[in-house]
Amino acid sequence: MQNQRFIRFLVASYPYLQGLTAVPLGLAxxxxxxxxxxxxxxxxxxxxxxxxxxxAGLLLVSWLISRQYSRTYGRTQLxxxxxxxxxxxxxxxxALALGAFWLDISSELPFSAVGLVFVLAIxxxxxxxxxxxxxxHLLHYPVVAVTLLLVSVLPLLGLPLWWESLGFRSQLVSVxxxxxxxxxxxxxxxxxxxxxxxxxxxxx
Amino acid sequence: MSSPFxxxxxxxxxxxxxxxxxxxTALASCRSADFVFLQRLTALKMGNLSSHLxxxxxxxxxxxxxxxxxxxxxxxxxLTSKGxxxxxxxxxxxxxLRESADNWSxx
Numbered sequence: 299m300q301n302q303r304f305i306r307f308l309v310a311s312y313p314y315l316q317g318l319t320a321v322p323l324g325l326a327x328x329x330x331x332x333x334x335x336x337x338x339x340x341x342x343x344x345x346x347x348x349x350x351x352x353x354a355g356l357l358l359v360s361w362l363i364s365r366q367y368s369r370t371y372g373r374t375q376l377x378x379x380x381x382x383x384x385x386x387x388x389x390x391x392x393a394l395a396l397g398a399f400w401l402d403i404s405s406e407l408p409f410s411a412v413g414l415v416f417v418l419a420i421x422x423x424x425x426x427x428x429x430x431x432x433x434x435h436l437l438h439y440p441v442v443a444v445t446l447l448l449v450s451v452l453p454l455l456g457l458p459l460w461w462e463s464l465g466f467r468s469q470l471v472s473v474x475x476x477x478x479x480x481x482x483x484x485x486x487x488x489x490x491x492x493x494x495x496x497x498x499x500x501x502x
Numbered sequence: 503m504s505s506p507f508x509x510x511x512x513x514x515x516x517x518x519x520x521x522x523x524x525x526x527t528a529l530a531s532c533r534s535a536d537f538v539f540l541q542r543l544t545a546l547k548m549g550n551l552s553s554h555l556x557x558x559x560x561x562x563x564x565x566x567x568x569x570x571x572x573x574x575x576x577x578x579x580x581l582t583s584k585g586x587x588x589x590x591x592x593x594x595x596x597x598x599l600r601e602s603a604d605n606w607s608x609x
Contacts, residue, residue, distance in 0.1 A: 302523075302527050302593065305524055305527045305528050305531065305543065306527065306531045308528075308543065309528050309531035309532050309535070309543075310531055310532075312539075365572065368538075368571075369538075369574070370538075371538065371539060371542055372535065372536045372537070372538030372539025372540070372541070372542055373535070373536050373538075373539060374532045374533075374534070374535040374536075374539055375532060375533040375534045375535070376532060376533060377531075377532060377533045378533065381533075496542040496543065497542075497545060499541055499542060499545075499548075
């Protein structure tokens with residue numbers, strides 16, 4: 299039988315432990331970044347259509363995975379308070395991401411504002427989930443956040459134009475690709491935790 | 503004044519059963535959860551979980567809603583307001599008991 303703190307942690311973090319849903323989203327980010335990096339002229343309408351279909355396909359896969367989680371592991375609904383918090387933080391996060399994107403493309407900063415927004419989102423999720431239950435199981439969130447933070451501020455750490463050595467044309471594209479990759483890692487890690495915490499049902 | 507051990511014996515058995523305590527604690531941490539999630543969480547067999555849920559429902563602590571989701575039967579479970587106050591009071595009682603047991607001396 300599970301203890302109270304573990305149960306509270308598991309219920310609070312359940313939406314974030316369904317990590318495979320994040321994998322197509324991370325892949326979509328990486329695909330979009332690598333595609334943008336490969337462009338040497340203005341994109342043709344057909345190219346734009348193809349990349350949009352590919353990204354939409356990955357989003358569809360994410361939705362299908364989420365349905366599979368519901369069938370296999372069941373579903374929970376957030377409390378009204380958590381739901382409201384989720385909505386407000388998503389809206390704020392979206393606005394911040396747009397602002398950071400504008401900042402990154404309009405000025406040459408020694409750090410990536412978009413990268414910092416991703417870091418904030420990952421840390422925000424970690425703090426929200428562990429605030430009340432003091433669970434130690436989501437430690438991969440701060441690990442991934444710190445990694446992305448380091449990637450975002452590499453020019454400040456004495457590595458200007460580091461992205462060029464990896465074949466990227468701008469800091470923004472390289473950080474978005476790195477964020478996509480780290481989201482894939484985060485998703486796989488979360489899924490492994492979920493299957494450890496919720497063992498298969500012996501009898502159906 | 504009763505000792506913490508006498509108070510322990512006086513706990514509500516309906517709520518204090520380990521399986522039912524897990525179910526109520528899980529439901530208190532969210533708005534609702536379905537049968538499959540609770541089964542995964544408690545690792546109880548289907549019949550056993552159904553039996554515990556029936557007891558909680560009869561006591562008015564939990565309410566269930568049977569529905570079809572993506573053409574599959576799905577049972578959604580939720581705490582009633584009585585259930586929420588009962589589980590919160592129960593955990594408070596357990597905390598107090600733990601404290602008084604820590605401070606208890608035979609004299």
